[in-house]
Amino acid sequence: MSREARDVRILPYSRVVAQDDLKLALELNHVAPRIGGVLMTGARGTAKSTLVRAFALMVHAELPVTLPINATDDRVLGGWELDALMRGEVRLQPGLLEEADHKGLLYVDEVNLLDDHLVNIILDVVSTGMLSVQREGLANAKQVSFGLVGTMNPEEGGLRPQLLDRFGLMVIAGHLDTGDRHRMIRTVMDFEDEVGKEESDWLSEAERDNAAIRARLESARDRVSRTQVPDDVFRLCAEAAARVHAIGQRGEIVAVLAARALAALDGAEQVEPGHLWRVLPLALRHRRPDSAHGGTFEWGQGDQARLKDLFDAG
Numbered sequence: 001m002s003r004e005a006r007d008v009r010i011l012p013y014s015r016v017v018a019q020d021d022l023k024l025a026l027e028l029n030h031v032a033p034r035i036g037g038v039l040m041t042g043a044r045g046t047a048k049s050t051l052v053r054a055f056a057l058m059v060h061a062e063l064p065v066t067l068p069i070n071a072t073d074d075r076v077l078g079g080w081e082l083d084a085l086m087r088g089e090v091r092l093q094p095g096l097l098e099e100a101d102h103k104g105l106l107y108v109d110e111v112n113l114l115d116d117h118l119v120n121i122i123l124d125v126v127s128t129g130m131l132s133v134q135r136e137g138l139a140n141a142k143q144v145s146f147g148l149v150g151t152m153n154p155e156e157g158g159l160r161p162q163l164l165d166r167f168g169l170m171v172i173a174g175h176l177d178t179g180d181r182h183r184m185i186r187t188v189m190d191f192e193d194e195v196g197k198e199e200s201d202w203l204s205e206a207e208r209d210n211a212a213i214r215a216r217l218e219s220a221r222d223r224v225s226r227t228q229v230p231d232d233v234f235r236l237c238a239e240a241a242a243r244v245h246a247i248g249q250r251g252e253i254v255a256v257l258a259a260r261a262l263a264a265l266d267g268a269e270q271v272e273p274g275h276l277w278r279v280l281p282l283a284l285r286h287r288r289p290d291s292a293h294g295g296t297f298e299w300g301q302g303d304q305a306r307l308k309d310l311f312d313a314g
Contacts, residue, residue: 008063011191013054014209017184018176019047024262025171025282026055029147031220032261035168035254037126037148039111039159039286041297042173048151049109056105058210059217064105064149065096067122069113076118077131078140097122097131101144111150112157119159122148123166154297161292165247168254169279170286172297220264227260228270236273236310240280243306246287255283277311 016023025038040048056064067076078095100106108114108122125131126148132141150167152159164170176184194200234256241252256271258279263271281299291297 008053008057009195010053010057010063011050011188012203012206012210013051013058014213015187015191015206016047016051016054017187018180019051019174021171021282022048022051022173023055024278025169026051026149027217027265028258028261028279028282029149029169030055030059030217031224031264032257033145033147035257035261037123037150037167037169039164039167039170040149040151040173041154041170042151043155044153046173046175048173049107052105052107052149052151056103056107058214060104062103064107065100065103065146067096067106067108067114067118069110071096071114071118073118073121076121097125097144097146098142100146101131103146105147105149108148108150110152110156112152112154112159116160116163119150119163120166123163127166158294161247164286164292165250167286169258169282170297171282172285216265220261224261224264227264227268229256229260230270233259233271233273233276237276237280239310240276240307241284243310244284244288244303246284247289247292248287251284251287255280258283273311277307280307 013023022040025040029035029038040052042048053063056062074093074095076095076097078093078098097106106122108119111119125144126146129143129145130141131144148167158164190202194202197203237252237255237259241249241255246252255276259271259275262275262279263269266275268275281303285291285297285299285303288295288303
């Protein structure tokens with residue numbers, strides 16, 4: 001574990017209470033990076049930022065690269081080092097996307113408040129795996145790979161449909177019931193009491209659980225490309241996307257990638273209908289006509305009812 005991971009005051013990933021959909025989306029995107037990123041939405045104080053940072057610490061042993069709202073093109077893409085130019089020297093300054101390539105995860109908090117132009121650039125780089133900078137006498141291209149997570153509070157505005165569609169998975173932070181609230185309060189207080197101790201059984205156990213999750217993720221990542229997807233699952237996914245009137249075809253492709261990642265996490269040799277059923281809300285909720293044009297992102301009983309007979313038959 002890096003020194004940063006030891007010293008940072010972030011609740012361990014294995015101890016974050018509830019928010020199973022948020023965790024699942026992060027894990028699927030890590031196992032199958034071609035999913036193309038995760039967009040988390042929800043009210044303030046629903047552990048979105050904590051969960052992203054805890055996940056990065058668990059998987060990459062350091063905090064994610066965080067993109068500030070006021071970031072400029074130079075800061076994101078890289079450019080010339082201004083202090084060096086003032087001394088008559090020519091020196092490249094890597095941007096945040098290149099830093100994310102080294103650290104493994106880029107985190108964009110309040111992505112809905114970021115300039116659409118920058119969001120589009122980031123999503124293009126995630127999709128193509130290529131960072132190309134051609135501006136102000138600079139021509140540079142390199143391959144990069146990193147996970148992408150964006151968070152937003154819908155009360156502060158949304159994303160354009162074109163940008164929504166570019167995020168592979170979308171998940172809503174859930175409200176905790178009374179039992180989970182009790183567990184959350186107790187867990188946070190226990191964590192605060194243990195941080196800073198030279199020896200802590202509580203933190204040691206949490207790290208052992210983190211290590212087990214990390215090993216499961218890396219094992220699934222190694223074998224996901226060998227996990228088979230039967231043609232029946234392809235057909236089932238296409239029919240499901242049609243029934244909810246998903247816009248475009250990106251949703252069903254992402255759904256299959258996510259279902260295969262889930263099967264790999266489960267240790268299955270092939271994708272089963274149940275894997276697809278579990279991930280469909282994450283892949284399709286933001287691609288329905290109403291959702292894409294400012295409606296709700298909730299995946300409710302009506303959505304389930306449209307698809308139930310398909311999966312009952314399977």
